[in-house]
Amino acid sequence: MSEPALDQGPDRIDLEVSDEIAIQIVNMNKWYGTFHVLRDINLTVNRGERIVIAGPSGSGKSTMIRCINRLEEHQEGQIIVDGIELSSDLKNIDKIRSEVGMVFQHFNLFPHLTILENCTLAPMWVRKIPKKEAEETAMHFLEKVKIPEQALKYPGQLSGGQQQRVAIARSLCMRPRIMLFDEPTSALDPEMIKEVLDTMIELAQEGMTMLCVTHEMGFARQVANRVIFMDQGQIVEQNEPEEFFNNPKSERTKLFLSQILGH
Amino acid sequence: MSDTHAESVAYVRDTMLPEKEPPGREVGAIKWMRENLFSGWFNAILTIVSLYVIGWILLHLAPWFTHMVWNAGSLSECREIRDELWGPDQTFSCFAVIRDRWQQLLYGFYPAELYWRANLAFVLFLVAIAPVLFSGLPRKMLYFSVLYPFVMFWLVWGGSIWLPLMVIAGFGLGALAFVLASRVNGLVAVIVAALVPVLWWLYLAGPIATDLQRIAPLAIQQVASKDLGGFMISLILGITGIAFSLPLGILLALGRQSDLFIVKGICVGFIEFIRGVPLITLLFVASLLLNYFLPPGTNFDIILRVMIMVTLFASAYMAEVIRGGLAALPTGQYEAADALGLDYWKAQRLIIMPQALKISIPGIVNTFIGLFKDTTLVMFIGIFDMLGLTNAIRATTDWNGIYWELFIFVGVVFFVFCYSMSRYSQYLERKLNTEHR
Numbered sequence A: 001m002s003e004p005a006l007d008q009g010p011d012r013i014d015l016e017v018s019d020e021i022a023i024q025i026v027n028m029n030k031w032y033g034t035f036h037v038l039r040d041i042n043l044t045v046n047r048g049e050r051i052v053i054a055g056p057s058g059s060g061k062s063t064m065i066r067c068i069n070r071l072e073e074h075q076e077g078q079i080i081v082d083g084i085e086l087s088s089d090l091k092n093i094d095k096i097r098s099e100v101g102m103v104f105q106h107f108n109l110f111p112h113l114t115i116l117e118n119c120t121l122a123p124m125w126v127r128k129i130p131k132k133e134a135e136e137t138a139m140h141f142l143e144k145v146k147i148p149e150q151a152l153k154y155p156g157q158l159s160g161g162q163q164q165r166v167a168i169a170r171s172l173c174m175r176p177r178i179m180l181f182d183e184p185t186s187a188l189d190p191e192m193i194k195e196v197l198d199t200m201i202e203l204a205q206e207g208m209t210m211l212c213v214t215h216e217m218g219f220a221r222q223v224a225n226r227v228i229f230m231d232q233g234q235i236v237e238q239n240e241p242e243e244f245f246n247n248p249k250s251e252r253t254k255l256f257l258s259q260i261l262g263h
Numbered sequence B: 001m002s003d004t005h006a007e008s009v010a011y012v013r014d015t016m017l018p019e020k021e022p023p024g025r026e027v028g029a030i031k032w033m034r035e036n037l038f039s040g041w042f043n044a045i046l047t048i049v050s051l052y053v054i055g056w057i058l059l060h061l062a063p064w065f066t067h068m069v070w071n072a073g074s075l076s077e078c079r080e081i082r083d084e085l086w087g088p089d090q091t092f093s094c095f096a097v098i099r100d101r102w103q104q105l106l107y108g109f110y111p112a113e114l115y116w117r118a119n120l121a122f123v124l125f126l127v128a129i130a131p132v133l134f135s136g137l138p139r140k141m142l143y144f145s146v147l148y149p150f151v152m153f154w155l156v157w158g159g160s161i162w163l164p165l166m167v168i169a170g171f172g173l174g175a176l177a178f179v180l181a182s183r184v185n186g187l188v189a190v191i192v193a194a195l196v197p198v199l200w201w202l203y204l205a206g207p208i209a210t211d212l213q214r215i216a217p218l219a220i221q222q223v224a225s226k227d228l229g230g231f232m233i234s235l236i237l238g239i240t241g242i243a244f245s246l247p248l249g250i251l252l253a254l255g256r257q258s259d260l261f262i263v264k265g266i267c268v269g270f271i272e273f274i275r276g277v278p279l280i281t282l283l284f285v286a287s288l289l290l291n292y293f294l295p296p297g298t299n300f301d302i303i304l305r306v307m308i309m310v311t312l313f314a315s316a317y318m319a320e321v322i323r324g325g326l327a328a329l330p331t332g333q334y335e336a337a338d339a340l341g342l343d344y345w346k347a348q349r350l351i352i353m354p355q356a357l358k359i360s361i362p363g364i365v366n367t368f369i370g371l372f373k374d375t376t377l378v379m380f381i382g383i384f385d386m387l388g389l390t391n392a393i394r395a396t397t398d399w400n401g402i403y404w405e406l407f408i409f410v411g412v413v414f415f416v417f418c419y420s421m422s423r424y425s426q427y428l429e430r431k432l433n434t435e436h437r
Helices: A061-068 A090-099 A115-125 A131-144 A160-172 A190-205 A217-223 A241-246 A251-261 B029-036 B041-066 B075-085 B096-107 B112-133 B141-157 B162-181 B186-215 B230-257 B261-275 B279-293 B302-328 B331-339 B344-381 B386-395 B404-432
Strands: A021-032 A035-046 A050-054 A076-081 A100-103 A178-182 A209-213 A226-231 A234-239
Touching (some): A035 A061, A035 A234, A050 A061, A050 A217, A061 A076, A061 A178, A061 A209, A100 B331, A115 A131, A115 A160, A131 A160, A160 A190, A190 A209, A217 A241, A226 A241, A234 A251, A241 A251, B075 B096, B112 B230, B162 B186, B230 B261, B230 B386, B279 B302, B302 B344
Parallel strands (some): A050 A226, A178 A209
Antiparallel strands (some): A021 A035, A021 A076, A226 A234
């Protein structure tokens, strides 16, 4: 895998992490039918943490973060987000979902709505914010991801990188306290990966709590305060990025790193 | 090539090429004909054969249009005029029957002095449908669209104004019950909102309307259902069917995708049953069988029964068309809506349905057109729609033996309406297309 431009310059982001717990996952297990996808996951995320989750495909990384906003249902154990435990109670689920932003691999913008409407829809219908205010917020975040001039276009008219930045802005418009990224750059051309990563770095600098499934190891080195390595539905190793990359402990991690960084 | 270093293997472009026009195409009729009609010897033969067939058909149809009789009181009169003008044994058409009977074909046995009411109902229909079809019109007009069914009912059937008002009141009571009960619980509110109006309509609306009519008589001349007919009945059945089958179809499609076992089972059972039975069977059930199941003495209007059957029939097809649209949506759309915290109904309304319906427009309009044309089947259960009336007209001594002219008229009237629907759907598809705009 080619390393993007991130490795060259910018210094590592080192921000204080608060003691307050944002997400707590305790002994979580999940099955698809009889297939045991997630096994005894234990993870505590403090507010302000920037966690990168890596691992081979099929290792359960995406499934794990999708459990955090209940796009996937877990069968055993506890997931507590912002002090609310995820159960089948629909009210709790909707509440957590409106606090937790998510960015998808394939952007999943709403193609029948303009960029601006994509960004104002959830604030207006979930948070009941007046249209004018929602539009101001939307423009604020669109400026932040550097595409305010596209506000009145439709998603189909934008490039992949621009669409992904809109997707980030759309999530931010809900003013989430936690952001989940599910392979946000995997569907992008190499030229567009950087613009999306830059947006994410900026977000990290502002102290957003982030969980990010990605193969961008440069991003992990620069932004993450913790890297988690998963394999076969289990957390195999987690450490600070320096230690993780320079001094991996488990054989499985070493093999993985040699494969993705080796050439 | 001055801007490149073509002499060396290593190649560097100094200037980027500007955008150019595509090569100009020769235009003209000859070019067009060569490409579209005579592009090869086989196609040339096909073209010549086709032209011959088309010419032959036109030649034989021509007398129909050159020998038209518009002014006559009966078929024999038509023939006399033909003999006089073009000589006997000439092919001719006797459109005088349309001139003589067009009002009957359009209005059935509706009292002639009340035609204005039917006309007014039709004009108001155009006013009511306009804001639904064209988003450029003021949104306030939609209030009238909502009220229109009651206006139409009253104008067409006549009678006391209190009955439609009491029916409207039922909706009002339902809404009130919903607001009051939603303080208790969401599910209770839905049940109460459905139950209160039904009870009101079944037990209270009729007697109260009668009493009010006694106190304050406000009525226009009543027209019985058996007098309705002609194209008017097709329009009434078609419009109510279209208006109700779409929402019902959406609910059925959603129900079929539901995780709730019983809801899903009911929807699947309903759709498969209705689709498996011919419409004419359902119409016979409506006209004959239903009376056996209803308590004796219940007067359940035949037109209302047919309306319900036609709507149910179309909604089953509609559900499948919409299910196709739902299946075409990527799961990412559901996930994105979920991830933003939209609940099921909001996600359906704002994200899923607008896209699924857009995908299904051709299928939906297809179903609408089918439904509209199927309304002619009511002739088999004794309702005189246009086709039924052609039989009735032929049964008179004046017009005994006339077929084609009547059927052509019926065909033209239906074509105008169906083709308009088709054109509108194309317009809508273009308007909703957000790709590469």
